[in-house]
Amino acid sequence: MERSLLKPVVAGMVTAVVGFASSFTVVLAGLRAVGADSRQAASGLLALCVAVGVTTIVLSVRHRLPVTAAWSTPGAALLLSTGPVDGGYAAAIGAFLVCGLAIMATGMFPALGRLVARIPQPVAAAMLAGILLKLCLAPVAAVSQVPLMAIPVIVIWALLHRFARMWAVPGALAAAVVAIVVTAPSLTFDALPVVAPAVPAFTGSAMIGIALPLFLVTMASQNVPGMAVLSGYGYRPPFGEILLTTGAGTAAGAFLGGHAINLAAISAALAAGPDAHEDPARRWIASLTSGISMIVLGLAAGLATALVLLAPPVLIEAVAGLALLGALAASIAAAFRAGAERGGVDTAGVATAGVEKARVERAGVERSGVESAAFTFVVTASGVSFFGVGSAFWGLLAGGAFHLLMNYKDSFRSTRVTESA
Known part of the structure; x- marks a missing residue:
């Protein structure tokens, strides 16, 4: 060869x-x-x-x-x-x-x-x-x-x-x-x-x-x-x-x-x-x-x-x-990374109400993303089964529903912007 x-x-x-x-x-x-x-x-x-x-x-x-x-x-x-x-x-x-x-x-x-x-x-x-x-x-x-x-x-x-x-x-x-x-x-x-x-x-x-x-x-x-x-x-x-x-x-x-x-x-x-x-x-x-x-x-x-x-x-x-x-380590890191990476305080010195409001809203979205991940994780890891369906589906359903609940206004606003564009 x-x-x-x-x-x-x-x-x-x-x-x-x-x-x-x-x-x-x-x-x-x-x-x-x-x-x-x-x-x-x-x-x-x-x-x-x-x-x-x-x-x-x-x-x-x-x-x-x-x-x-x-x-x-x-x-x-x-x-x-x-x-x-x-x-x-x-x-x-x-x-x-x-x-x-x-x-x-x-x-x-x-x-x-x-x-x-x-x-x-x-x-x-x-x-x-x-x-x-x-x-x-x-x-x-x-x-x-x-x-x-x-x-x-x-x-x-x-x-x-x-x-x-x-x-x-x-x-x-x-x-x-x-x-x-x-x-x-x-x-x-x-x-x-x-x-x-x-x-x-x-x-x-x-x-x-x-x-x-x-x-x-x-x-x-x-x-x-x-x-x-x-x-x-x-x-x-x-x-x-x-x-x-x-x-x-x-x-x-x-x-x-x-x-x-x-x-x-x-x-x-x-x-x-x-x-x-x-x-x-x-x-x-x-x-x-x-x-x-x-x-x-x-x-x-x-x-x-x-x-x-x-x-x-x-x-x-x-x-x-x-x-x-x-x-497992990579999945946990990916699940809970968002809030840790982007949840810091804005120190640029621009003390306008609009910037502060945007920062607070962004931090809330990131926090809800971490909470949605935690919700998904605990339900999936619990191993529960309902109606013969395993916990992976229920974890995805629970976490996804919680994510939508916490961000439904942002999702609606994003959809409206896309349609108007």
């Missing part, structure tokens, strides 16, 4: 391994939470790997850009926090399918994207933080319940997080695997890929409790940041086509148990940055290699599922929680 090709190929393989190892436990735990058995969970993981791989290959080759797809890790955490819904696993499959169709529709009709963008950013971030909170508490619970297994995992994660951050979660996973193998009586798994098709069912509670929040967290916490990462490296891929492609991949994978795929965010930087290749025009080779590698990793879904089933559930949740700590 030419030396100029070796670097992006290695970068692509690292991108796939890090993406897979960092969060496949979240995927399996989420699918099990909504009713999948071991074969169905393995099938869902395989479907996601194939959908991610094929989508990445198609977009990379078509545009000669380092466009990398990934599964929705926040979406998997959502499934774990939501749990079973009316209609069982078949209803969850139906929700995955509807989510994929919604992502495709957003790519086809930009007005839908603008509608999603109207959701207050602090409210969306607080909903995601509420989803992640319970899972990120799992490492603490694991230390209490299985200390001999959990403490080495956390220590290795912390050390790698300090000295080789990219490998922190894979290292913690490796430590967990060692602990599982040492303590497990035996390990049996399907050597061949597990494919377990499912017929979707459609229930109201699954649409509201899974499909809608899954669509929102996938768009807000994956697709939009993923585009920002690519833009930061100077790339301008067609966002509408990316949504169409990832939405189609989500819809196709849903029949085998895949919950959602999207544009990669964090792992996208591994293939799009200068570490992949000095020449930006050749970095697409890294994303192409990543797609191929992800399909190969999907063939190990049966082994991964067998390891997860042998482990104490709290240990698997602990590894998943460690993987999502960064996302």
Whole structure:
């Protein structure tokens, strides 16, 4: 292999391994939470790997850009926090399918994207933080319940997080695997890929409790940041086509148990940055290699599922929680940043009544935004369920309603100004 090709190929393989190892436990735990058995969970993981791989290959080759797809890790955490819904696993499959169709529709009709963008950013971030909170508490619970297994995992994660951050979660996973193998009586798994098709069912509670929040967290916490990462490296891929492609991949994978795929965010930087290749025009080779590698990793879904089933559930949740700590911190910061950044007192020395009134009104709006975020966060994190619908939806509804209540005059004034313009 030419030396100029070796670097992006290695970068692509690292991108796939890090993406897979960092969060496949979240995927399996989420699918099990909504009713999948071991074969169905393995099938869902395989479907996601194939959908991610094929989508990445198609977009990379078509545009000669380092466009990398990934599964929705926040979406998997959502499934774990939501749990079973009316209609069982078949209803969850139906929700995955509807989510994929919604992502495709957003790519086809930009007005839908603008509608999603109207959701207050602090409210969306607080909903995601509420989803992640319970899972990120799992490492603490694991230390209490299985200390001999959990403490080495956390220590290795912390050390790698300090000295080789990219490998922190894979290292913690490796430590967990060692602990599982040492303590497990035996390990049996399907050597061949597990494919377990499912017929979707459609229930109201699954649409509201899974499909809608899954669509929102996938768009807000994956697709939009993923585009920002690519833009930061100077790339301008067609966002509408990316949504169409990832939405189609989500819809196709849903029949085998895949919950959602999207544009990669964090792992996208591994293939799009200068570490992949000095020449930006050749970095697409890294994303192409990543797609191929992800399909190969999907063939190990049966082994991964067998390891997860042998482990104490709290240990698997602990590894998943460690993987999502960064996302939790970012979500909390985004949810409560507005008031801290822009709530300062005006010291310009212009003591007019109009300026003071504007400052007071602006501070009130910012404070209400923080309060809306807090409202969303506590309702989502509470885990309450009404009418078979999980807390993610109720948190979004409560926070959004409170935000509108506190800002309805400003929203009305903004609408009037837009219409008059």
